[in-house]
Amino acid sequence: MAHPRGDGQPPLPALDDAEGARLPEGLPPVVDAHVHLFPDRVFEAIWRWFERYGWPIRYKLHTPQVVSFLLSRGVHRVVALHYAHTPGMARALNAYIAEVARAEPRVLGLATVLPGEPGAGDILAEAFAAGLRGVKLHSHVQCLAPDAPEMHEVYAACARAGRPVVLHAGREPASPHYKCDVHALCSAERVERVLQAHPTLKLCVPHLGLDEFDAYTRLLERYDSLWLDTTMALAGYFPQEPPRRLLEVRPERILYGTDFPHLPYAWDRELHRLLALKLGDEVEAGILGGNALKLYGEC
Secondary structure (H helix, E strand, O other): OOOOOOOOOOOOOOOOOOOOOOOOOOOOOOOOEEEEEEOHHHHHHHHHHHHHOOOOOOOOOHHHHHHHHHOOOOOEEEEEOOOOOOOOOOHHHHHHHHHHHHOOOOEEEEEEOOOOOOOOOHHHHHHHHHOOEEEHHHHHHHOOOOOOOHHHHHHHHHHHHHOOEEOOOOOOOOOOOOOOOOOHHHHHHHHHHHHHHHOOOOEEEEEEHOOOOOHOOOOOOHOOOEEOOOOOOOOOOOOOOOOOOOOOOOOEEOOOOOOOOOOOOOOOOOHHHHHHOOOHHHHHHHHHHHHHHHOOOOO
């Protein structure tokens, strides 16, 4: 993720907001469905990019510290996401995440692949055999539209295996420092083409589809194979605020996520803003964790 205005301005500011020592008492199981885990050197390269083009990262933690931080504060499960931006990178990343998940069963690891790279299907088959629960793709980083021809091999493999795809397909946050025009690549219309072409694919779009909230509300109404996660969209950090209806139209298809550790504010900021909406106990239980556990086969 990067600068939400895409206008080349300096990085966005950090927020000096207070953070809690733990999750509030009495919550249902909380699953953070959008946590990034990478090998140390990859993490550090991403941090340098963010510091220059995105926002100051409050939690510069490596993988063991990320996992310990969240679990020690009461998070029930962590969905670990990562992405490959060059060919030949995915196998090593997938092996790394698979090992993390084996060592800590509360981490639900997803795989990645660069669509179109040689042996993409074999890379995914190996990752699924190693226990990874789905695939993370990132249109901005990988410079591929959701409906690009290279993507369909990945979608078909995931549909056959019953594994979800988490695809950053929303237009925002955009940046001129990506190697492609993300507004030209990404749109809810392109995502709908994917849903139509792969009706059995389980597809999750992060950030509530920022910034096409109305379009994604309509897609949720139409398609039983679509999920959205809340990541950073409810935190009040970006100028675009999602309408309450987007959370209420099909709340069983909404997952709570944070983007931890790549945050410019408190780790629990989004959770408290979600709770402040008072969506009701059943809806909260689903969004905070139950929906993610169902999507990834944990219940």
